[in-house]
Amino acid sequence: MLRHLFTLIWNRKRANLLLISEIFFSFVVLFGLGTVLITAGKNFLTPRGFESAQVWRLLVRAxxxxxxxxxxxxxxxxxxxxxxxxxxxxxxxxxxxxxxxxxxxxxxxxxxxxxxxxxxxxxxxxxxxxxxxxxxxxxxxxxxxxxxxxxxxxxxxxxxxxxxxxxxxxxxxxxxxxxxxxxxxxxxxxxxxxxxxxxxxxxxxxxxxxxxxxxxxxxxxxxxxxxxxxxxxxxxxxxxxxxxxxxxxxxxxWSTEVRVMEDDRLHRRRYTLVPVVGLGLMGLFLIINVALGLFGVLWYNISQRRAEIGLRRAMGATGAGIGWQFLGEMMVVTTFGVLLGGLLAAQFPLLNAFDLPTQPYLLAIAAAACAVYAITALCAWQPSRLAARIHPAVALREE
Structure with missing residues (x-):
């Protein structure tokens, strides 16, 4: 079955190359965003090493x-x-x-x-x-x-x-x-x-x-x-x-200024979160656009392959089998994109980029891979269901 999927993918290599490129860039974006969020979250959960509650800062100027x-x-x-x-x-x-x-x-x-x-x-x-x-x-x-x-x-x-x-x-x-x-x-x-x-x-x-x-x-x-x-x-x-x-x-x-340290902490938190939230929104917007693009491409592929689907159904393939075929093709294409993205992402811990430990990079790679597979599976699910519902007589008559 896997060999057959590779053959189908190779026969449509031009169209699939575009999909692999989209998945690759989606993985890179998710990896970068995941590294930032995982590092920030890990640091946030780590004890600060001191207690700022009930502490004020007093600035005295001559x-x-x-x-x-x-x-x-x-x-x-x-x-x-x-x-x-x-x-x-x-x-x-x-x-x-x-x-x-x-x-x-x-x-x-x-x-x-x-x-x-x-x-x-x-x-x-x-x-x-x-x-x-x-x-x-x-x-x-x-x-x-x-x-x-x-x-x-x-x-x-x-x-x-x-x-x-x-x-x-x-x-x-x-x-x-x-x-x-x-x-x-x-x-x-x-x-x-x-x-x-x-x-x-x-x-x-x-x-x-x-x-x-x-x-x-x-x-x-x-x-x-x-x-x-x-x-x-x-x-x-x-x-x-x-x-x-x-x-x-x-x-x-002498002049005096008294401020509550907890207010400073909350102000610094908001100041730090603004670029992180902005980066997250940009990443989310990009992923939504990629998902819509994948959904559209898959839908178009099914409309172009109605004759193939009708012939397979006429030769005894079940609707569920057709659906799993399209989903399997998409997962194989996704694997190519994830592998390319993983090779690029692996250079960051190997080169000790940005002086970050290895763990956040590995977690970000795993999270990005899971997210990409989930997005592509969701995008491929509805088109695969439509392919499974195509009646062989209707598909062959249209051809």
């Missing part, structure tokens, strides 16, 4: 042409922390979670060089605010005040890049600069390792991250200070107003 002495800034943070409803406060850098500010760099350790990693400045209370989960070691503490090298905490994927399966605690890495005359502040000693975090969007892969300790009571003058505030459940606008008044009470030349 007056025009002025800077904030660290001593006054620390005094403001103590007053904010003392407010009822505030659980803890942490000073950090401006690249806060779910914002569009980024700060990254690469690092080296004994010839190993990392990809660009997110770098954050953080004080001793940062992990408590975001509830980071320590895998090894500890977070920053007053005991780090007298260390020669700058203490850092890294994520698990950062540890893999730098040290592989070796222990990370106590090891020192640096910026990729000339080794001679390297300043101590450009060398970093690992005091802790935390779970991987995804602080850009919920749909991105976890980026290697490094937190560098902010020295308490230093002499730095700040133009803008980013502060994370963990509040008790149920707090709202009244506490935000109290925080703004507390900061203004130190000096009226």
């Amino acid at each position: 007056g025009q042409g002025q800077k904030m002495p660290r001593a006054e800034l620390d005094d403001v943070l103590r007053q904010v922390k003392a407010l009822p409803g505030v659980q803890t406060v942490a000073l950090t850098s401006n690249n806060l979670p779910f914002t569009f500010n980024t700060n990254n760099s690469d690092f080296v350790y004994k010839g190993r060089k990392t990809p660009f990693a997110n770098t954050y400045d953080a004080d001793d209370h940062y992990a408590e605010v975001l509830r980071l989960h320590l895998r090894e070691g500890r977070w920053f503490a007053p005991a780090d005040d007298g260390t020669h090298h700058r203490p850092v905490v890294i994520t698990e994927n950062m540890r893999q890049y730098l040290f592989g399966d070796e222990p990370a605690l106590g090891k020192i890495f640096r910026y990729p600069m000339v080794v001679k005359n390297t300043k101590p502040e450009h060398e970093f000693q690992v005091v802790g390792v935390v779970d991987n975090v995804r602080m850009t969007t919920e749909f991105d892969e976890a980026i290697p991250s490094v937190w560098m300790r902010l020295l308490p009571y230093d002499t730095t003058h700040w133009e803008t200070a980013a502060v994370l505030v963990r509040v008790a459940p149920g707090q709202g606008g009244a506490l935000q107003e109290k925080i703004a008044r507390t900061v203004a009470g130190v000096t009226r030349q």
Whole structure:
């Protein structure tokens, strides 16, 4: 039977070549769309590595042409922390979670060089605010005040890049600069390792991250200070107003902005989903057009092959057999298109394209193949039923 189907397909190779081309491009589109959706869905279901609920971000800016002495800034943070409803406060850098500010760099350790990693400045209370989960070691503490090298905490994927399966605690890495005359502040000693975090969007892969300790009571003058505030459940606008008044009470030349981190998360989610939804709609529109085209081609093929159908029915072929013949031809043609598309798609995991793991590509190939077979089967089902209903006498009389 299969040999007979190949013979029928070869006899109509020009028409079937067009079908194979349509199926091939449909597979490629579905593969690309499936890779994006599977990767985004997998990342969305992966734990973020920190807790953003009940966390606010506070942005304090000095007056025009002025800077904030660290001593006054620390005094403001103590007053904010003392407010009822505030659980803890942490000073950090401006690249806060779910914002569009980024700060990254690469690092080296004994010839190993990392990809660009997110770098954050953080004080001793940062992990408590975001509830980071320590895998090894500890977070920053007053005991780090007298260390020669700058203490850092890294994520698990950062540890893999730098040290592989070796222990990370106590090891020192640096910026990729000339080794001679390297300043101590450009060398970093690992005091802790935390779970991987995804602080850009919920749909991105976890980026290697490094937190560098902010020295308490230093002499730095700040133009803008980013502060994370963990509040008790149920707090709202009244506490935000109290925080703004507390900061203004130190000096009226400072301005304050308080935002809820969950609002930032939802805003970033919508921003990320817009292109994904647009890509999905484009893919759906293309697939609908391909399906309509396949349906039309199959319908036309049946009208052109009525004499063949009538002759087969006159020689004893059943209506069900005719229907399965047309459906089988379509499945064989689909297999050719899927194989060509699969050969192209297989190059992506082999070449490690876009730095994605192999699993999303394999799942996307399987999903695209299943979708293409389902679409072509649905398109071929009704024309096959019509072919099965053709009466041999009617078909032969028309010829």
